[in-house]
Amino acid sequence: MISLTIMPLIPPTALRPLAESDQALSQIQLIATDMDGTLTIDEKFTPQLFQALQKLQQAQIAVIVITGRSAGWVNAVNHYFPVAGAICENGGLFYQGDTTEFLVDIPDITQHRQNLAAMFQQLQQRFPQIQEASDNRFRLTDWTFDVAGLSQADLAVMDQQCAAAGWGFTYSTVQCHIKPHEQSKANGLQYVLQQHFSAISLAQVMTIGDSPNDVSLFNPVIFPNSTGVQNVSRYTDQLAHLPRFITPSPEGKGFCELVDRLICSK
Structure with a gap:
């Protein structure tokens, strides 16, 4: 065949x-x-x-x-x-x-950052190798970690996991982003x-x-x-x-x- x-x-x-x-x-x-x-x-x-x-x-x-x-x-x-x-x-x-x-629209930045951190910790339970990006401390609306070493299948799973929790997810040549859905x-x-x-x-x-x-x-x-x-x-x-x-x-x-x-x- x-x-x-x-x-x-x-x-x-x-x-x-x-x-x-x-x-x-x-x-x-x-x-x-x-x-x-x-x-x-x-x-x-x-x-x-x-x-x-x-x-x-x-x-x-x-x-x-x-x-x-x-x-x-x-x-x-x-x-x-x-x-x-x-x-x-x-x-x-x-x-x-x-x-x-x-x-x-983010009424409470402190609470928003805590919610993003909690979502990141959920991803870490399945992907323990991921680490917070070096510039994450300078962010307000999203949460980032490095994309290096992640397969396309890994990224698809992360997307699904974030969506199930009400978050958006995207990635670039540099980083992965957890963000508000809109x-x-x-x-x-x-x-x-x-x-x-x-x-x-x-x-x-x-x-x-x-x-x-x-x-x-x-x-x-x-x-x-x-x-x-x-x-x-x-x-x-x-x-x-x-x-x-x-x-x-x-x-x-x-x-x-x-x-x-x-x-x-x-």
Whole structure:
């Protein structure tokens, strides 16, 4: 008997080469981009990245960083980067200038953190090897632990266990996140766009990412223009939505390719 491997079908409107994006890019007024694996190269920021961000600023194209990283880390990104704002903890909080805005309803932060810790302890009973992430102490809305060493089956079980307890769960190339069920990059970004960038339509927004916690940014019903940097291709069989376009190169190099093409399209 011959065993056939059935690969998931890729919609014809997804993962198009960046060379086919010029018409879409010509109308973009705001970029909402993931950070780790999308802006970084080998986990570092590069001079080329800052040059790309400066090009966008000079072209009056707003940039919002939207990442799973902690409130403590992202406050610095908002302050030091040439960006219009930053969303942290996968849609938990928004930083703009000197203001901070919660994007999820958490009446009691102390109790919320205790509830997150209890959920993490439940996961540890089944997966005793997992350890709290080093940046977890700087978080407000979610709880994180390192994704390294966990299989796809492990992650699926964790997702199911969190859902059964009323929590959301997601992961990136770096970390796993226990979070409020309604908390997502898409929900947080939509609120920020409505409240702070109401003159910009969703058709004028380009969302960019590289991993499973970016999947809501790839939903074409909400965001018709999305791009994955090349390294997103390793997750295509795990994503409910695929980006419309994909860059030739991975990580920050791919982001810079997108910026150069965007600037040329104007």
